[in-house]
Amino acid sequence: MIIGAHAIVYSKDGDADRAFLRDVLGFPHVDAGGGWLVFRLPPAEVAVHPSDENDVHELYLMTDDVEALVASLRARGFDTTPISQQGWGLLTHVTLPGGGKLGIYEPRHARPPQKKARARSKGRARKSTAQGRRRKTALRRGRSRSP
Numbered sequence: 001m002i003i004g005a006h007a008i009v010y011s012k013d014g015d016a017d018r019a020f021l022r023d024v025l026g027f028p029h030v031d032a033g034g035g036w037l038v039f040r041l042p043p044a045e046v047a048v049h050p051s052d053e054n055d056v057h058e059l060y061l062m063t064d065d066v067e068a069l070v071a072s073l074r075a076r077g078f079d080t081t082p083i084s085q086q087g088w089g090l091l092t093h094v095t096l097p098g099g100g101k102l103g104i105y106e107p108r109h110a111r112p113p114q115k116k117a118r119a120r121s122k123g124r125a126r127k128s129t130a131q132g133r134r135r136k137t138a139l140r141r142g143r144s145r146s147p
Helices: 014-024 066-075 129-140
Strands: 029-031 037-039 060-062 084-086 089-095 101-107
Touching: 014 037, 066 089, 066 101
Parallel strands: 060 101
Antiparallel strands: 029 037, 084 089, 089 101
C-alpha cells in the first residue's frame, strides 16, 4: 500500500535550500540525524505527461493565491519569475538560495478530491485498556455507553 511520496530536490547548497523550506515556506520537519531535515509537504497530486524520454521528473508547489505568495517572497528578498497564465493555472518559479528554481502555481485545473482523515480529538486522552474492555463488554451486553 502506498502511504505517500518522497520528493528530492538536488541543490548546490542544500543547507541554504533546507533553511528556505523551513524558515520561508514554514514546512514542518524532523531532523533525520546530523541536521538532515525531512519536510512534511502539503497534500500532493501526480500527473503523467508524454515525453520522448523517461526518468524526467519535476516538482511544483501549489498555492491558492500565487500573487500573494510572490509578493511575500519578493518582500523577503527572493527572486521569482513573472507570473504567467497557463491553461492549467498561474505559474511562477522562485530562485532558491542554492541557485535552483522551484515551480509554484495556482491551479485552475480540476483537482482530485482529498480523502478526509479521521480526526482524533487532541484534548481527550486515550481511554485505558481496562476502560476500553469494560466499555466493549457493556456494549455486548446491551448497556448504553458511558461518557
